[in-house]
Amino acid sequence: MADERPPSRPSGAAPEALSSIDPTGAVDAHAPKQWAAGLPAVVNSFRHGVDQMGLPRTARVFGRLNQTQGFDCPSCAWPDPEAGDRHVAEFCESGAKAVAWEATKRRIDREFFARHSIDGLDGQSEWWLGQQGRLTEPMHRAPGASHYTPVSWDEANAIMARHLTALPTPDDAVFYTSGRTSNEAAFLYQLMVRAYGTNNLPDCSNMCHESSGTAMTEQIGIGKGAVTLESLEQAELIVIAGQNPGTNAPRMLTHLENAKKNGAVIVAVNPLPEAGLIRFKNPQTPRGLVGPGTALADDYLQVRLGGDHALFRAVGHLLVAAEQSAPGTVVDRDFLDAHTAGYDAYVDAVREIDWAATELATGLKRSEIDALAKRFTESKATVVCWAMGLTQHVHAVMTIQEIVNVLLLQGNIGKDGAGPCPIRGHSNVQGDRTMGIWEQMSQKFLDDLGAEFAFTPPTEHGVDATATVTRLRDKSVRVFFGMGGNFAMATPDTPVVHEGLRACDLTVHVSTKLNRSHTVTGTEALILPCLGRTDRDATPRGHQGVTVEDSQGQVHLSQGRLEPPSDLCRSEVAIVAGLAERIAPGVGSIDWPALSQDNDLIREHISRVVPHFEDYNARVRVPGGFLLPHKPRDLREFDTPSRKAEFIAGSVPMLEVPDARLLLQTIRSHDQFNTTIYGHADRYRGISGNRRVVLVNPDDLHRLGFHQGQVVDVVSEFEGTDRRAEGFTLVSYPTAEGCAAAYYPETNVLMSADHVALRSNTPVAKALVIRFEAR
Structure with missing residues (x-):
């Protein structure tokens, strides 16, 4: 049997570069590190690069990474410095790994799929699947087939159109999106889905960052962070809660170090001790490479899971009490009177506090909480950063709103060195939402989209990622389309998701590399190979660039330079447009063939549909791009019902944990x-x-x-x-x-x-x- 042969080495891989055996073995555990980065980060960055790309390609790729004339890192959404302030090596170890993984010289061809059945591939680990190389041509799993076989793009589009046009309702299909999709691809993707007739547009933000957007939109009228890089470095106090920048956003450490040099106090709030928050050895400096580096966290509060809500409520209580004891010394009365609503109700809510319950909920001593509150009172400019350590709790929205309440007390929004700063994950997860990837976009956006393309978009809200899992559990999804990502492994209830995907009539995944979602297939399945961020996209209209939006609202251009893995790889834009011609023919005035070849044309449409993208093509070609407006940050204006920033304070629930749990x-x-x-x-x-x-x-x-x-x-x-x-x-x-x-x-x-x-x-x-x- 073919599947009994040992896993093959992909073409393009040197024998010493890739073991065909998963390296998983016995656990080796040592004491955690007390510092991050330094020389080991440099060594590991280049080791991954050389192993995957070879030395010349590594030097070429790393030299263009996050540069104004290069390509944007496909990893996290941390912003870049101004165009003239970037290092020659403007990347981190995590970014180096992501780029090496994508720009690998290893290739998967049709012979690979002939050797490996779908069941055989499903028996491999996530690591092994990702190590096999770049996908090079569309692959099809026919009903009842044990293997993927090659298929032409025309045949692939025909298969998708056959399934999608036969559904009783477009709502029987779900169109998922990863946060690596460019602005142009995201805009075209949501246009295709809405022209097809549904708002079923779940995305990875639903699973990671939705709590931040929900909380802040209710309070300040926008779900995006209000802190720029420059502002972060001007802060007097930076509180980092539920985030591990040393691994998940390592370039953030450089800017924390800059803030520290400017006199900032940094407080870490995290159940786990994380090396990057303890000490940073900046690999861009001699002190970082061979010296002691910079101590970052002045205080490290190892809060109990779920205790952040009670912690920030206690801080708010202490700030209000301190203001009442010495009026005019703690809170910013001018800001509160001019720009906020609900302050008196908030004061009533925080007036009394159960300290025994608070200490139990937080796992902290009263003295530690008092010290944190004192840090706030001593600071005239405070930033609070957070990530998924806060957003993925039952009471995540209320926790984040408690943080914003504390910031509002001292007017810490709309001034230098201050504001809420949610840290996003995927490189363009924020841009995707801006471009319309959301199951419940505003009516104004839908009206403007319809006016631009002369059709009527559907208005009924679609399903988010969690609701998609529920529908998969109920076997009511007939077609699942994934634009990037690995939905089969990223979601909760993994066995339920796998069973639901296997019950679909068709599963489709637009991907650069293999992952679990390709081995958990519907009755029929397609893998569509796409260009990555590092690949050159040449069309009859010239070399195409894409744009992305970072987590602080900066929009900039990215142009891949590498030769694509094969002539059969297509850009996400071309893949979407090719399918849209089949499933939404004659809908409105959408010129899909023209859009498939010209990202400037897509950006022209975006400039007329998406707010604040006027003159898009010209502005994005300025080195470094442009910063989107943010009313709370720029003007202290708030698009809330009261036109003011809202204090929102409910009860503080305490997690009940049974014995021996x-x-x-x-x-x-x-x-x-x-x-x-x-x-x-x-x-x-x-x-x-x-x-x-x-x-x-x-x-x-x-x-x-x-x-x-x-x-x-x-x-x-x-x-x-x-x-x-x-x-x-x-x-x-x-x-x-x-x-x-x-x-x-x-x-x-x-x-x-x-x-x-x-x-x-x-x-x-x-x-x-x-x-x-x-x-």
């Missing part, structure tokens, strides 16, 4: 980006060899009767239903007491699609009630 948060390792696994080493946390580990406080291990190195099953408990992740090794680790941590996507099986953040519908991944069962 812990709270689990899912996390990334240092060798991954979302569901993409680059290796099996979490260098900063001292873990290597195996990803199936659980980090547990040593006192909890002793209390529960388990020990370091013991292999257990992890069982989550939600509404009377147990979910099980088998064969995890326990690692004694200095996390907050009562808390544990484990890597996703391996532990997404423990999450329930019904366990979501109130109002944002984001899956809960950061406070799962779990128990261990010995094997």
